[in-house]
Amino acid sequence: MSPLFFREEDPFAPIEYGYRVEELVCRRKTKHQELVIFKSAYFGRVLVLDGVVQLTEKDEYLYHEMLAHVPLHAHPLPTDVLIIGGGDGGTLREVLKHETVKRAVVVEMDTEVVQACREFFPAVAVGFADPRTQLVEMDGAEYLARARGEFDLILVDSTDPVGPAQSLFTTSCFSRAFSALKADGMFVAQTESLHFHGDFVSRVQRGLGEVFGLVKLYTAPLATYAGNWWTFSIASKRHDPEHVRRSCQLPTRYYAEDVHRHAFLPGSLYRRLVEEG
């Protein structure tokens, strides 16, 4: 049989990634975007939104563990967590592994993504059935405008910062997040690749620095996001996010206490790539 290919044409990445498709599982237009799920022999099922790979069964744990467990282990007692985006549920699943968490609010603009993931990625979307979860269909920036001192952690698990997700990366949105956090809260956002999106990373770090007292950057090596050397921008009101405050007792595949510390860039790279870059 002739091979089928999916090719990701990310306008912000100079390399196009191609996947051999074993089977087209689902292809829908939601109210907001095009949703495709295909099966790859190597990666298992792959979720694609508007032409960009969002997760694969094989390696989603890496991104979701690092987005969730770094802030969750750096905070002394996280009980209220807000996830912006993250409709696939992977970040939620990791957040709910923490027994301290009493409430996890997922603010997702496109709840058809949630439906599709509950159907086709049940092991990823498992947290939506948890009684601690509250799913809100709304734009993340709007939700933040209404929240006041409610959350210990805000995790931005957005699509690429073009189109709708752009509004999440403005200084005004960072200020709203600051207000939505409790007095010792932390904010973290996925902020693209150091290889291909260095300017964006620098801009977010500076923007967060205008609002929060403590801003840092950590990274993880992701195979299926263009540029791979993925960054997470973390901003904190009080606690240093590099410091592990609660020992890790959870079943994780990538995250560990030494991985937490190691994920933060060495000083010379931070200066060259982020401050001067």
Added chain:
Amino acid sequence: MSPLFFREEDPFAPIEYGYRVEELVCRRKTKHQELVIFKSAYFGRVLVLDGVVQLTEKDEYLYHEMLAHVPLHAHPLPTDVLIIGGGDGGTLREVLKHETVKRAVVVEMDTEVVQACREFFPAVAVGFADPRTQLVEMDGAEYLARARGEFDLILVDSTDPVGPAQSLFTTSCFSRAFSALKADGMFVAQTESLHFHGDFVSRVQRGLGEVFGLVKLYTAPLATYAGNWWTFSIASKRHDPEHVRRSCQLPTRYYAEDVHRHAFLPGSLYRRLVEEG
């Protein structure tokens, strides 16, 4: 004008990488392989051997600095250095930045690669004009069989370990390298990606462990090699390669003393991905 694309179909990588081609610079059959050079708007000139990207002008420094400067700074006084492969000259250029180095032998099977790189990548191949350089046209494994206690460092800068380069990753070749080294010598080889070639990494680490007393793994995030989370296997007769023995005074863009230390995997990842993986 219709866009031209180069697509890398690495049989050992589950993602195909595609590059938009501005200009086809050169396309030759050498005695050993097909050599293509094209120009990309983002990456500059790109060298391709048998369909696999070897270097791009934009990011070659990252790979070459990490292959060379980690062993060169971990060794107390490197004077004699052997490079196996590395016909583009990038590793040689970094090696020659060290004034301690009196002799750099490049053993390259395909010297037509050297010629093409001197012509089309003069800033990469600059070291071939250095009087300390000795270029030998020979198979690396054969060269090693004849050398005895001559080198402080052996750097394997090979193509992917399929085809001709396979012979460099056998225990018998590691034993030859051991014999070719002086009593406090070190051996380092590029060993592919932790994402896509974990089995190979584990196998090389075990093979080196049968021959050398001290074996470690370090990594660098490379954007243009499939899998990106690139590994370097380093084996040493006496000195711990994680330890920086000579302070870095060189003009480097990625390598630095803190980067050196940071490049070694945290223990939990090494155990999970390499020992158990």
